[in-house]
Amino acid sequence: MDSKSWGRVFREIREMKNLSLAKVAGDYENSPNFITSKQQVSRFELSKSDITLTKIYELVENMGLSFEEYLYHVRNYELPSGRALFEELGRLQELGNFSEIENVYQKLQMRFIESQNRIDYWNALEYKSFLAQKNYKSYQISEEEIQEISDELFSILEWGEAEPFLFSEFIYFLPETLVFEFSKELIKRTKFYRKIPENKAQVILVIRDCTNYFIEKSQVEQAEVLLDSYEKLIESPIVDVYSRKKYLFVEGNYQFLIGNIEKGNQIFENLAIMYEKLGYDKAASYMKEKRHK
Numbered sequence: 001m002d003s004k005s006w007g008r009v010f011r012e013i014r015e016m017k018n019l020s021l022a023k024v025a026g027d028y029e030n031s032p033n034f035i036t037s038k039q040q041v042s043r044f045e046l047s048k049s050d051i052t053l054t055k056i057y058e059l060v061e062n063m064g065l066s067f068e069e070y071l072y073h074v075r076n077y078e079l080p081s082g083r084a085l086f087e088e089l090g091r092l093q094e095l096g097n098f099s100e101i102e103n104v105y106q107k108l109q110m111r112f113i114e115s116q117n118r119i120d121y122w123n124a125l126e127y128k129s130f131l132a133q134k135n136y137k138s139y140q141i142s143e144e145e146i147q148e149i150s151d152e153l154f155s156i157l158e159w160g161e162a163e164p165f166l167f168s169e170f171i172y173f174l175p176e177t178l179v180f181e182f183s184k185e186l187i188k189r190t191k192f193y194r195k196i197p198e199n200k201a202q203v204i205l206v207i208r209d210c211t212n213y214f215i216e217k218s219q220v221e222q223a224e225v226l227l228d229s230y231e232k233l234i235e236s237p238i239v240d241v242y243s244r245k246k247y248l249f250v251e252g253n254y255q256f257l258i259g260n261i262e263k264g265n266q267i268f269e270n271l272a273i274m275y276e277k278l279g280y281d282k283a284a285s286y287m288k289e290k291r292h293k
Helices: 001-018 021-025 039-044 052-062 066-077 082-095 097-116 118-133 143-155 162-169 177-188 196-218 221-233 241-257 262-278 283-289
Strands: none
Touching: 001 039, 001 052, 001 066, 021 039, 021 052, 039 143, 039 196, 052 066, 082 097, 082 118, 082 162, 097 118, 118 143, 118 162, 143 162, 143 283, 162 177, 162 196, 177 196, 177 221, 196 241, 221 241, 241 262
């Protein structure tokens, strides 16, 4: 994030709430909650000095705002990053808004030119990869870019937020052998990352996509290994219905792949019943259509 946005947004919120510097900072006579000096807050608002994250958190709360809300407003001043950027790509994909995806890609390119930050480069490539997948205009992923991504993923011992996103967008550009290797690495290298529930959900999503990839390629051995990993990832004393349905859909396709038509049909029949009970008639009809005659 642009550090200047933090102070600018803070000042706008404070002024909209009609709060003085002294009140927000707790810097007044007999204050029960002194945080920092009002001069320090003023310098922060004008981007003349920084404040520790702990103090920003306390100052924001003192304005009656959650830190999450504050970050949301900060991000409105610039392109999103990390998970927010990936989710925005997903939203634009669903809308089929190619022109806006291209627009964000070009902005990310410019951001990288200015920052020379590799994260900005990877984010730009994620957007470019979708345009290339859909054969939009003349966008293509070069061999050099594929090599750069492969080298980057292999070099990092513990994948964080950026790496699963990057890998997921390049599944269809990487050689099959690398997709399989990185799929297994995704399990090994995200143990720390997956301690956060939303991060684990992202890993599950990528493993699901990789399993589907090998089912589509009729690669039985790879599909079986990843399906097993997928099942273990969603193991829990209580598995939510959504995760279970998604897993069963993939398993049903796998059963068809290995020639177990009866079991595959039973899975899709059960899914159809589940969707009917939930009132999703179109989804139920689709599950019934998936059955093999």
